[in-house]
Amino acid sequence: MAQYDVIIIGGGPxxxxxxxxxxxxxxxxxxxxxxxxxxxxLGGTCLNVGCIPTKTLVNSAKHYVHALEAAKFGVKAENxxxxxxxxQAWKREVVEKLRGGIAMTERKLGVEVxxxxxxxxxxxxxxxxxxxxxxxxxxSSAVIVATGSIPAMPPIPGSKGNPKVVDSxxxxxxxxxxxRLCVIGGGVIGVEFAxxxxxxxxxxxxxxxxxxxxxxxxxxxxxxxxxxxxxxxFRLGCKVEGIEDAPAGAAVRYKTKEGADAxxxxxxxxxxxxxxxxxDGWGAKEAGLDFSPKGVVVDERMRTNLPGxxxxxxxxxxxxxxxxxxxxxxxxxxxxxxxxxxxRSPNVMRYSAVPWxxxxxxxxxxxxxxxxxxxxxxxxxxxxxxxLKVSGRFCAENGFAAPGSVKVIADKASDIILGVxxxxxxxxxxxxxxxxxxxxxxxxxxxxxxIFPHPTVCEAIRDALFELxx
Numbered sequence: 001m002a003q004y005d006v007i008i009i010g011g012g013p014x015x016x017x018x019x020x021x022x023x024x025x026x027x028x029x030x031x032x033x034x035x036x037x038x039x040x041x042l043g044g045t046c047l048n049v050g051c052i053p054t055k056t057l058v059n060s061a062k063h064y065v066h067a068l069e070a071a072k073f074g075v076k077a078e079n080x081x082x083x084x085x086x087x088q089a090w091k092r093e094v095v096e097k098l099r100g101g102i103a104m105t106e107r108k109l110g111v112e113v114x115x116x117x118x119x120x121x122x123x124x125x126x127x128x129x130x131x132x133x134x135x136x137x138x139x140s141s142a143v144i145v146a147t148g149s150i151p152a153m154p155p156i157p158g159s160k161g162n163p164k165v166v167d168s169x170x171x172x173x174x175x176x177x178x179x180r181l182c183v184i185g186g187g188v189i190g191v192e193f194a195x196x197x198x199x200x201x202x203x204x205x206x207x208x209x210x211x212x213x214x215x216x217x218x219x220x221x222x223x224x225x226x227x228x229x230x231x232x233x234f235r236l237g238c239k240v241e242g243i244e245d246a247p248a249g250a251a252v253r254y255k256t257k258e259g260a261d262a263x264x265x266x267x268x269x270x271x272x273x274x275x276x277x278x279x280d281g282w283g284a285k286e287a288g289l290d291f292s293p294k295g296v297v298v299d300e301r302m303r304t305n306l307p308g309x310x311x312x313x314x315x316x317x318x319x320x321x322x323x324x325x326x327x328x329x330x331x332x333x334x335x336x337x338x339x340x341x342x343x344r345s346p347n348v349m350r351y352s353a354v355p356w357x358x359x360x361x362x363x364x365x366x367x368x369x370x371x372x373x374x375x376x377x378x379x380x381x382x383x384x385x386x387x388l389k390v391s392g393r394f395c396a397e398n399g400f401a402a403p404g405s406v407k408v409i410a411d412k413a414s415d416i417i418l419g420v421x422x423x424x425x426x427x428x429x430x431x432x433x434x435x436x437x438x439x440x441x442x443x444x445x446x447x448x449x450x451i452f453p454h455p456t457v458c459e460a461i462r463d464a465l466f467e468l469x470x
Contacts, residue, residue: 004035084174251263368434416443
């Protein structure tokens with residue numbers, strides 16, 4: 001049996017960042033001896049089949065759209081086209097280089113990386129089965145579970161084993177583009193892919209069960225994003241009942257909000273109804289870990305019910321975002337460095353200031369409460385919504401017809417900022433500022449003293465602060 005200070009199961013964002021933190025710092029300046037076990041590729045879903053490859057393709061689509069629309073900015077481009085195979089090659093290059101960067105960082109910090117399948121045998125004990133089938137058992141004083149998530153595939157009649165139905169991973173690896181795409185699900189994944197392929201000229205139809213896309217968005221902001229997505233047809237409030245063959249591919253059968261029967265025909269169907277934690281195959285039940293279908297149960301320091309076992313990232317089901325996994329990794333690593341057991345790190349996980357973003361030709365991002373959430377809590381609020389056209393830079397770079405809006409929500413009684421929401425170009429790059437305002441529990445009058453650089457689009461947040469009624 002090999003002895004380690006920490007064994008980490010899963011090399012995605014939560015796992016590899018925890019390994020870096022523990023390898024870099026350690027107690028008393030001494031690095032922890034860390035074993036990081038990953039059964040596939042370092043970087044997990046985000047780097048290999050999620051965030052990064054998707055954003056690489058979205059960026060290519062943006063270049064294409066900008067070239068088509070360049071004339072209004074005084075730049076003429078003729079015979080504009082895109083090369084899907086070249087876009088895929090660029091995607092692979094980005095993923096491979098970033099994956100190599102993670103591996104290099106782990107080596108530099110002395111983290112031992114093992115490829116194989118891990119099984120939690122109990123507190124401080126992990127079994128490793130490598131690619132050759134060799135089994136070894138390793139012990140440690142701490143274990144971090146970071147097994148991630150996989151696409152959810154609901155039992156829709158006609159979907160299982162249907163070659164015309166793919167999840168996000170399958171869609172990213174298409175050798176050839178279809179002419180028509182139907183997306184089941186109008187959440188973040190569905191909306192991002194819908195926007196990407198519509199920008200490339202596909203006919204795209206989105207069937208969503210809820211009355212609006214991206215259900216956690218502020219209800220004032222979601223329609224702005226939806227209407228900005230050119231070339232995408234949305235069927236809202238519709239319940240999918242089955243998938244069946246059609247002359248040119250497949251068809252999604254659904255009931256409309258009014259109860260009428262309808263069909264959406266396409267060459268390919270994307271199942272984009274969310275993701276679920278990976279809870280099977282690594283010994284959670286056998287080890288006695290407390291979990292439900294929603295994920296592994298953890299406290300604010302990412303501790304599980306088993307002594308010396310922490311869980312981070314999507315497997316907890318708390319916030320299925322890579323940056324949430326990064327933060328959970330920091331919290332768990334700090335708790336381990338504090339000594340574990342009865343010792344406790346002052347660093348705890350808070351979810352109220354976790355930002356989210358939707359990436360596309362038009363972006364959207366938010367952090368904190370929506371207006372509807374604040375109202376549901378019975379809070380008296382003050383709010384302000386402004387067009388991003390208050391920003392000279394936004395107009396100069398996007399034109400006067402480009403969609404964009406910012407909304408700020410604050411508590412009337414305390415003056416504390418509760419939520420910041422943005423739709424429009426650069427939304428994902430500016431939302432961290434809103435997260436900082438909420439994380440620090442700043443009051444509106446405090447935030448008004450922050451100096452924003454000019455000309456920037458994020459100045460619209462400052463303008464919205466001054467628009468809040470007193």
